[in-house]
Amino acid sequence: MPGEIQNAYEYHRALIDASPTAIVDFDLAGRVRSWNRAATAIFGWLPEEVIGRVSPIVPEDELPFFLENIRRVAAGETLRDLDLRRLHRDGSLIDVNVAAAPVRDAVGEVVGVVSCMADVTARKRSERMLAASEARNDAILRAVHDAVVVVDDAGSIVEVNPATEETLGWTRADTVGQSFLELVAAPQDRASLSEIFTVGNPLLGSKLEVTALRSDGRSFPAEIAITRVDVPGRLLFAVSLRDVTKQHAREERLRQVEAQYQALVEQIPVATYVNSIGVPLRTTFMSRQIERILGYPASRWLEPDFFMTVLHPDDHERVLAETRRTHDAGEDFRMEYRLIAHDGSTVWILDEAVTVRDAEYRPIMRQGMLVEVTEAHRTALSSVA
Numbered sequence: 444m445p446g447e448i449q450n451a452y453e454y455h456r457a458l459i460d461a462s463p464t465a466i467v468d469f470d471l472a473g474r475v476r477s478w479n480r481a482a483t484a485i486f487g488w489l490p491e492e493v494i495g496r497v498s499p500i501v502p503e504d505e506l507p508f509f510l511e512n513i514r515r516v517a518a519g520e521t522l523r524d525l526d527l528r529r530l531h532r533d534g535s536l537i538d539v540n541v542a543a544a545p546v547r548d549a550v551g552e553v554v555g556v557v558s559c560m561a562d563v564t565a566r567k568r569s570e571r572m573l574a575a576s577e578a579r580n581d582a583i584l585r586a587v588h589d590a591v592v593v594v595d596d597a598g599s600i601v602e603v604n605p606a607t608e609e610t611l612g613w614t615r616a617d618t619v620g621q622s623f624l625e626l627v628a629a630p631q632d633r634a635s636l637s638e639i640f641t642v643g644n645p646l647l648g649s650k651l652e653v654t655a656l657r658s659d660g661r662s663f664p665a666e667i668a669i670t671r672v673d674v675p676g677r678l679l680f681a682v683s684l685r686d687v688t689k690q691h692a693r694e695e696r697l698r699q700v701e702a703q704y705q706a707l708v709e710q711i712p713v714a715t716y717v718n719s720i721g722v723p724l725r726t727t728f729m730s731r732q733i734e735r736i737l738g739y740p741a742s743r744w745l746e747p748d749f750f751m752t753v754l755h756p757d758d759h760e761r762v763l764a765e766t767r768r769t770h771d772a773g774e775d776f777r778m779e780y781r782l783i784a785h786d787g788s789t790v791w792i793l794d795e796a797v798t799v800r801d802a803e804y805r806p807i808m809r810q811g812m813l814v815e816v817t818e819a820h821r822t823a824l825s826s827v828a
Contacts, residue, residue, distance in 0.1 A: 465539075465560040468546065473497045473513050476555060485539075485562045487532030500529040502536070516543050516556045526567070529560065538567035590684040594623045595677055598640050610686055612658030623682065629654035629662050639669055640680050647671060647680075655684065663688050716744065718796070718809040722767055724750055727808070736792075736815050738785030755781035755789060773798055773806065779816060791817040 465482035467475060474497055478490040486500050493499055501509045505527070512522060525541040539560040546555035590607035594600055600618045608614055611627065618626060623640075624633045632653045639647075647669055655665035664687050672679040714733040719725040729744035743749050754762060758780040769776045776796040784790050796811025 465558075465562075467498070467558050467560070469498065469513060469556045469558065471513065471517050471553070471555065473510050482560070485531075485537065485560070486529065500531075502528065502530055512543060513556055516545050517553050519545055519553060521545070526563070537562060538564045590686075592618070592623060592627070592682040592684065593672065594640055594680045594682055596640050596680070598623050600626065601679060607684070610657075610684065611655070617658070627655055627684070629656055652687070655686075664691055714813040716811055716813065718811065720770070720798075720806045720808060722763070722770060723748065724766065726750065733813065736784075736813065737782060737790060753782050753784075755783060757781070770809075776809070776811065779820075789817075790815055791820045 463481055465485050466477075466479045467482055468477040470476055474495055475493045478488070478493050483489055488499060497506075498509065512525075516522060522541070522543040525543075527539055527541050528536045529539050531537055540563045541558060541560050543556055543558040545553040546557050548554045590610040591604045592600055592607055593602040600621050600623050603613075603615055603618050607618070611618075613626070624636055628636055636653065650666055650668045652664060652666050654662050655667075656662055666685045666687050668683045670681050670683075672681050714736055715728075715730045716726055716733075717728040719727055725747065726744045726749075729741045731741050733739065733741050733744065737753065739753070751759070762778065762780050765778055766776065768774075775798070776794065779791060779793050782790050782792050793814040793816045794811060795814075796809045798806045799808045799810050801807050
């Protein structure tokens with residue numbers, strides 16, 4: 444019989460030492476009574492360093508909780524699936540999943556506590572990284588001013604950000620599970636968008652303008668961009684949607700202002716122009732009055748170096764010198780010089796230009812006007828003669 448008992452003990456001891464899980468036996472005061480090989484592998488402590496001591500792997504601030512659990516198990520309770528942090532011999536923290544049960548003697552009295560601890564540090568790290576990533580992505584979605592709608596490959600809305608609620612007027616509860624096209628796109632655009640949530644759609648990654656709907660049925664112009672969301676599981680798409688009503692209004696006001704400006708400059712008896720910054724000169728706009736002054740179409744002035752072909756040869760050097768000087772100094776340009784008209788005649792011009800600057804005082808263009816002063820020069824010559 445003693446031999447059988449010894450054999451059984453050795454058998455169980457071998458099973459415990461072969462286990463990949465740390466198995467530790469505690470007395471009712473929390474002192475270690477046995478320590479298997481996996482416990483050494485996980486926590487770094489050798490059996491002779493821990494046996495007889497209150498568990499050295501328990502962080503000091505968690506010791507009261509550890510002793511309370513010992514008392515709970517001593518009262519007959521079994522503990523399962525506790526996620527705790529324990530100390531390695533080098534002082535680093537290890538995430539472990541713990542189960543504990545009472546050890547009873549021959550008459551059923553609890554005489555100790557056996558604890559099984561699995562190292563789940565890698566899993567916990569992944570969970571924390573995933574939680575951090577999800578929190579970061581959620582924060583980004585909440586911070587984005589554009590509406591962002593996540594849609595599955597069936598066209599159903601899976602998630603929306605707060606800006607979507609503000610833009611469309613629907614709450615999240617109203618949108619999730621609904622058809623994106625039925626809820627958001629105006630009827631006239633649904634047919635052309637019917638295949639957008641497919642992998643091979645050429646519209647993926649590009650921007651397009653559609654007519655969108657608000658919750659009250661009002662329509663508005665919207666710019667949308669659709670991208671594929673590469674996550675495991677069902678195919679998802681992210682739709683970024685921006686209300687461009689104000690942008691359209693600004694563009695329309697700009698067109699009106701440009702039309703008014705063009706109408707204005709065409710009424711005044713001078714030619715106005717816009718040159719880019721720098722030398723050689725490059726004209727980007729010339730009003731039609733130049734045709735009356737010199738006979739060339741206004742479009743000719745937009746050709747590179749056209750100005751130099753009509754500038755009088757005797758004025759080349761001084762005009763270019765003054766142009767360079769005023770550009771370099773950032774000063775206004777004012778000079779009288781001669782141009783050769785389309786019919787070959789010589790026309791005297793007063794050229795005045797100012798530098799237009801942006802909000803940071805950087806030069807962005809030169810705006811000027813050309814006034815014919817040929818008659819004034821003739822009068823001046825006549826009076827001298």
